Amino acid sequence: MTPLSLTLKGFNGIRDGLGRDALTLDLAQLAGEAQLVAIAGANGRGKTTLMENMHPYLTMPSRAALAGPGGFSYYDHVYLPENEKDLVWEHGGRRYRSHIVIRQNGKRKTEAFLFLQDGAGWAPCRLPDGTVSDGRVENYERCIAALCGGADTFFTSAFSAQGKRQLTAYRNAEIKSLLADLLGLDDIRALGQQAAETAKLLNAGLLVLRQEQASLDEALRCNAVERLRLAGAAERLSEAGAGRSVAQQALERARAAELTLLAERQRARDSETRRAELLCERQAAIDGSRQAMAALQAQDAVERQRLERLAQQLAARISQAQARRRQLLARRQEGLDIVARAAAVRRAGRREGLAGQVSAARSERVAQCRQRARRLNDLENTERTALQKLAAIEREAGQAVLRETDLVRRLGLSNDVPCAGSDLQGRCKLLGDAREARALLPSAGSKIASLAKQKVAAMEELEEIHAALLAHADAPAGLQQAEQRHSRAQKRASRYAVMAARAGEVAQASAALSEIDRELALLVEGEGESSAERAERAQIGEARQLLADQRERQAAQQSAILRRIAEALAALPAPIDPQLPVRVRQTITQAAAAVVAAEQHYLAAAGDVQALAFVQSQAAELAACQARAAAHAARVESELGNWKLLAKCLGNDGVIALVIDDAGPALASLANALLLACYGPRFTVAIRTLAATGKGGQRETFDIVVHDGESDQNKSVGLMSGGERVWINECLTRAIALYLTQHSGRHYATLFSDEADGSLDPQRKRMFMDMKREVLRLGGYAREFFVSQTPELTALADAVIDLDAWAVLR
Numbered sequence: 001m002t003p004l005s006l007t008l009k010g011f012n013g014i015r016d017g018l019g020r021d022a023l024t025l026d027l028a029q030l031a032g033e034a035q036l037v038a039i040a041g042a043n044g045r046g047k048t049t050l051m052e053n054m055h056p057y058l059t060m061p062s063r064a065a066l067a068g069p070g071g072f073s074y075y076d077h078v079y080l081p082e083n084e085k086d087l088v089w090e091h092g093g094r095r096y097r098s099h100i101v102i103r104q105n106g107k108r109k110t111e112a113f114l115f116l117q118d119g120a121g122w123a124p125c126r127l128p129d130g131t132v133s134d135g136r137v138e139n140y141e142r143c144i145a146a147l148c149g150g151a152d153t154f155f156t157s158a159f160s161a162q163g164k165r166q167l168t169a170y171r172n173a174e175i176k177s178l179l180a181d182l183l184g185l186d187d188i189r190a191l192g193q194q195a196a197e198t199a200k201l202l203n204a205g206l207l208v209l210r211q212e213q214a215s216l217d218e219a220l221r222c223n224a225v226e227r228l229r230l231a232g233a234a235e236r237l238s239e240a241g242a243g244r245s246v247a248q249q250a251l252e253r254a255r256a257a258e259l260t261l262l263a264e265r266q267r268a269r270d271s272e273t274r275r276a277e278l279l280c281e282r283q284a285a286i287d288g289s290r291q292a293m294a295a296l297q298a299q300d301a302v303e304r305q306r307l308e309r310l311a312q313q314l315a316a317r318i319s320q321a322q323a324r325r326r327q328l329l330a331r332r333q334e335g336l337d338i339v340a341r342a343a344a345v346r347r348a349g350r351r352e353g354l355a356g357q358v359s360a361a362r363s364e365r366v367a368q369c370r371q372r373a374r375r376l377n378d379l380e381n382t383e384r385t386a387l388q389k390l391a392a393i394e395r396e397a398g399q400a401v402l403r404e405t406d407l408v409r410r411l412g413l414s415n416d417v418p419c420a421g422s423d424l425q426g427r428c429k430l431l432g433d434a435r436e437a438r439a440l441l442p443s444a445g446s447k448i449a450s451l452a453k454q455k456v457a458a459m460e461e462l463e464e465i466h467a468a469l470l471a472h473a474d475a476p477a478g479l480q481q482a483e484q485r486h487s488r489a490q491k492r493a494s495r496y497a498v499m500a501a502r503a504g505e506v507a508q509a510s511a512a513l514s515e516i517d518r519e520l521a522l523l524v525e526g527e528g529e530s531s532a533e534r535a536e537r538a539q540i541g542e543a544r545q546l547l548a549d550q551r552e553r554q555a556a557q558q559s560a561i562l563r564r565i566a567e568a569l570a571a572l573p574a575p576i577d578p579q580l581p582v583r584v585r586q587t588i589t590q591a592a593a594a595v596v597a598a599e600q601h602y603l604a605a606a607g608d609v610q611a612l613a614f615v616q617s618q619a620a621e622l623a624a625c626q627a628r629a630a631a632h633a634a635r636v637e638s639e640l641g642n643w644k645l646l647a648k649c650l651g652n653d654g655v656i657a658l659v660i661d662d663a664g665p666a667l668a669s670l671a672n673a674l675l676l677a678c679y680g681p682r683f684t685v686a687i688r689t690l691a692a693t694g695k696g697g698q699r700e701t702f703d704i705v706v707h708d709g710e711s712d713q714n715k716s717v718g719l720m721s722g723g724e725r726v727w728i729n730e731c732l733t734r735a736i737a738l739y740l741t742q743h744s745g746r747h748y749a750t751l752f753s754d755e756a757d758g759s760l761d762p763q764r765k766r767m768f769m770d771m772k773r774e775v776l777r778l779g780g781y782a783r784e785f786f787v788s789q790t791p792e793l794t795a796l797a798d799a800v801i802d803l804d805a806w807a808v809l810r
Helices: 012-018 027-031 047-051 137-148 151-157 172-182 186-229 233-267 269-340 342-415 429-471 475-500 503-525 531-571 579-649 655-679 722-744 762-779 791-796
Strands: 002-009 022-025 036-040 082-091 094-103 109-118 121-124 683-692 698-708 713-716 750-754 783-787 799-802
Touching (some): 002 047, 027 799, 047 783, 109 137, 186 579, 233 579, 269 342, 269 531, 342 475, 655 683, 698 722
Parallel strands (some): 036 783
Antiparallel strands (some): 002 082, 082 094, 094 109, 698 713
16 A cells, blocks of 8 residues: 555644645655655644555544544544545555545534546445445445455554554453454454354353243242142032032021011011001101190290390390499599589689799799809800910010010120121121111010000909909809799699689589489489389280190190000000011021032132142143253253354464464564664564463463573563663564565555654664665565654655645744
């Protein structure tokens, strides 16, 4: 498989690294006849994105979370609504085109087309089995697998992805599956899988047989329980027959008793007719007497209501009289209280005028005291003003004295100034100041004398104010005492005036007391029952007595009638008990039910006899089925063991392991040839597929053992340093590719490697390039595309594809 041209549209790596939505490379033109082609560029330019799309498989191996279906999704690496990968490649002398369309505009969908170039242009690829590449991913992958082999084989032997899993990291089953695919052992593996599937089906069938055996065992257990339950069925049938006969005899006796009762009831029918007539007559007498008594009781109720109304009228009149009496007594007590205050009213009338005069005098005294209090307040304000004036005079006098002292001091400087009498005295400020002080000194003295006179006048005024304050010092206390006396005088005068105003009320109360006493005397006479009321009460008593006599006569008459009817009923024969037919009917019903129950018991016993015979025959059939099922299960178990053994023999640990053992020396020989040609004779490798167990046996395994010629030691490649492990792993990988080319006929014309030289030192990296050329020579490969971050290795390539030249963003 050789890539010829590649177009990528909408890939994140191309956009982020080159600033382009799409990139198209003519790989055939860029590579030319070169064998080693380096893909160069700064970190993040999209080199890995480019290389991992230079193959037709639907994956980017370094971005796949795991191997196999579902491990990779293009949707994580594209960003446009419609993204494309268009790869033209050559394989087996024919040219193909892979066109992948990844849509994520709303609903995600991936379409993959594989076209084959013929004389008429590009046509959909068609396999011999009829599979056509029609855009469905599964058909595309089937076509690629048929043309180029499995993806695992390609990415293990021909494509070294960045961060690729080394062979030493594979588990035993994984490496054997991989080598089986490389060695073309798919047919053997398919037979092994068919054998395993057959074993699985046999195992499922065996489970069904065992479930059937368990069902038969359960059926036998239930059959045994049923036989135990039905034991003694013949004896129970005999007992049920005897019980049925007894129940039928009891039913016949109950029916005979019912016939006898019917004959007796026919004989007693005439007596029952007379009895019914007497009972009707007694009921009529009872009803007539009840109606008469009800009429008499109704008349008595009317008279009783008249008596109650009379009592209510009398009680209402007495209640009204008592209420009026209480009202009059309350008014009489009020009048007596007013009359009792007559002496106080007369005394208040005599003292009312004097109390008014005293109140007026006290009011005048309050006015005088208030005038003195206001005068005291004015004197206090005048005192404060005089004190403030005196303080101002004293402050001003102090300032005047200080000014006079300062003027005297300044005047005294005129004798001490050295420039006095010289030419400079006209310009001397001190002499000028002294002359000014001499002019101001007389006015300062007169000012002090004037302030002294003002102070004396202020002191005299203040003494006069103090004398007046002393004379009015008792004014507030006198005002308070006068106001208290005036208040008491006003209250006394008001009280006398109110009391004197009640003189008319006392006269009215005296007149009303006579009228109240007269009305109270009349109320006492009218509180008893009147003559009309007494006559009506007597009339009601006579009427009620007459009604009581009539009720007694009616009761005596009813008793005589009922006694006569009772004597006639006693003379008749005793009636038949009405419950007797019911009891006889119940006896017949119970006897019939007993017959039915006995019959059912008999039938159940007969059914148990038949069921016992059936379960006994069923037990024999179940035992035979159990024996046949056990024999069938034994045959299936035997076949299951054979098929499991065949599946194991055709699996990874069987024939495949033997073929791998045969291929191991050839793979090791190719790897050692590469090591010798490129890295010298120090390391040689051997592939081991068996390992010793602790019990002395052997078990299947896969290990790569490296012999170090310098130290003459053997150790597993997993225990070597990181650089040595990379070195040996790449030799083994390329050895697998060479073996695949030489033995299986599957040949990839182009190899790929992405930063596989990461942990090698500079010398080993140059040897690594030599190994690449040796692999190309031994395997007959056309070229290898590789990515390296080492400029020296890039310089050793035959051609360089520098992605920096396609970058839009720098």
